[in-house]
Amino acid sequence: MPTYGLTPEGFTAKRLADIQNDINARLAVITDPDTGETPFQNAQDDTLLQQIVGVFAEELSVAWQAITEAYFQFDPLHNTGQAQSSVVQLNAITRRWGSAAQIQLKCKGTAGTYIPRGSLVSDITNTYIFATDEALTLNVSGEGQVTATRNVTGEYSPEPGTINSIQSPVSIGRWDSVENIETINPGSAEETDEELRERQQVSTMLTSYRQVEAIYAALRAIEGVIYVRVLVNSTKSPQDERGIPYKEVCAIVEGGNDDDIADALFLRFPVGIVGHGSTQVGRVDIQGVNYVISFQRPESVPIYVDLHILVYDRAAFPDNGIDLIKQAIVDYAEYAGGEYKGFPPGENVVYTRLYTPINEVNGFSIVSLKIGKEESPTGETDIPIQFNEVARFYTQNITVTIDDPD
Numbered sequence: 001m002p003t004y005g006l007t008p009e010g011f012t013a014k015r016l017a018d019i020q021n022d023i024n025a026r027l028a029v030i031t032d033p034d035t036g037e038t039p040f041q042n043a044q045d046d047t048l049l050q051q052i053v054g055v056f057a058e059e060l061s062v063a064w065q066a067i068t069e070a071y072f073q074f075d076p077l078h079n080t081g082q083a084q085s086s087v088v089q090l091n092a093i094t095r096r097w098g099s100a101a102q103i104q105l106k107c108k109g110t111a112g113t114y115i116p117r118g119s120l121v122s123d124i125t126n127t128y129i130f131a132t133d134e135a136l137t138l139n140v141s142g143e144g145q146v147t148a149t150r151n152v153t154g155e156y157s158p159e160p161g162t163i164n165s166i167q168s169p170v171s172i173g174r175w176d177s178v179e180n181i182e183t184i185n186p187g188s189a190e191e192t193d194e195e196l197r198e199r200q201q202v203s204t205m206l207t208s209y210r211q212v213e214a215i216y217a218a219l220r221a222i223e224g225v226i227y228v229r230v231l232v233n234s235t236k237s238p239q240d241e242r243g244i245p246y247k248e249v250c251a252i253v254e255g256g257n258d259d260d261i262a263d264a265l266f267l268r269f270p271v272g273i274v275g276h277g278s279t280q281v282g283r284v285d286i287q288g289v290n291y292v293i294s295f296q297r298p299e300s301v302p303i304y305v306d307l308h309i310l311v312y313d314r315a316a317f318p319d320n321g322i323d324l325i326k327q328a329i330v331d332y333a334e335y336a337g338g339e340y341k342g343f344p345p346g347e348n349v350v351y352t353r354l355y356t357p358i359n360e361v362n363g364f365s366i367v368s369l370k371i372g373k374e375e376s377p378t379g380e381t382d383i384p385i386q387f388n389e390v391a392r393f394y395t396q397n398i399t400v401t402i403d404d405p406d
Helices: 016-028 047-072 081-091 193-207 211-220 258-268 321-333 351-358
Strands: 005-007 010-012 100-109 120-122 129-132 143-153 175-185 225-232 249-255 279-284 290-295 299-311 364-372 389-402
Touching: 010 047, 016 047, 081 193, 100 129, 143 175, 193 211, 211 225, 211 249, 211 258, 249 258, 249 290, 258 279, 258 290, 299 321, 321 351, 321 389, 351 364
Parallel strands: 299 389
Antiparallel strands: 005 010, 100 143, 100 175, 120 129, 129 143, 225 249, 279 290, 299 364
16 A cells, blocks of 8 residues: 555655655665676765755655645645636536626717727726727717726726726827716626635535525525525424514525525425515416515614724824724625625624724724714624624714824
8 A cells, every 4th residue: 555645545745755765775776787786775875976866856856746736626625726617617617707897988079089999098097997898989079988898807996087097099080088987887806716615615505405505505606695594493483583484484695686586595495485584576486376485685784883092103093094994894894705704694793893993003092982773872892683684884884083192
């Protein structure tokens, strides 16, 4: 049974020291056909020869490491990049490669000016570049509109009027100005390895014999869905403590299209189950029987924050420090990478966790922190959130006050 390579325990790479020892052992038995002598019997004592052995051993060690990495690229828990994109096709899914943002442009110039397809425009710093999707000829008033697509994929929704720099000259007429007036499609980022890994793991549940897991997997596989929780009244009571009727299913879904969600539930629900929740979508089976499929969207619970701080280092505290603190709190609670970073639906707002985003800004200390569900909050404890609710933080609901030092 081999001790390296493919073994019953998996793949084991050959260590550098073992490679060197094996080379020396094979050198030791080399025989001169003319004299019958073994000139390399004591190869390990030859300094120059050992340097040569070391060079070959290191190259072989690199090869062993490459084989090890290739081996683990078949492991769905560890693979990355293109290998992962290939392996997940076994689950009938593909990586979401992302899309580029698309905006509507308003162009001005002399009447009849011809702006070719692919003409470039950007913001004033030339950081965000867009190319026109089709050719445009300005009308008799010297105006016209055309869509433009960003040159890279990723989510980006520019403020109106910020894409205002012409990068491509025209040969017919005069193109004087351009500005974006709206975002048609904000685009999306390429799916990361971890996001794809999570989606692959979810997809394996689609064939589950457990109905709850199959429903969960079907919902998580829907484009745009970022949170799912499937609850069942498994008690013998007509209604459990959450208000779910006997043997009924309550699917709480954040993101995705209502029709897509209803289709998934209609396909996966057991006979006699139509779901419980405030969102209702009609469906008809092959016999013409009408059903109302129900599920729950998380109900937003605005959270108010009243923070008092003391700035002890004016040089370290940014000029827009208050705005940065507010945004840090909001970002902490928002979705990221297909997961909820801070407070997912049904999870209480843990008071002490808010210190994490607040302390991302330097140069100040916290004097007091109050939170609550109403304006002018006074609470210093966790805020309870029901199973069908989600805590929402908005910058306009966050007050940051800089106290004067004593």
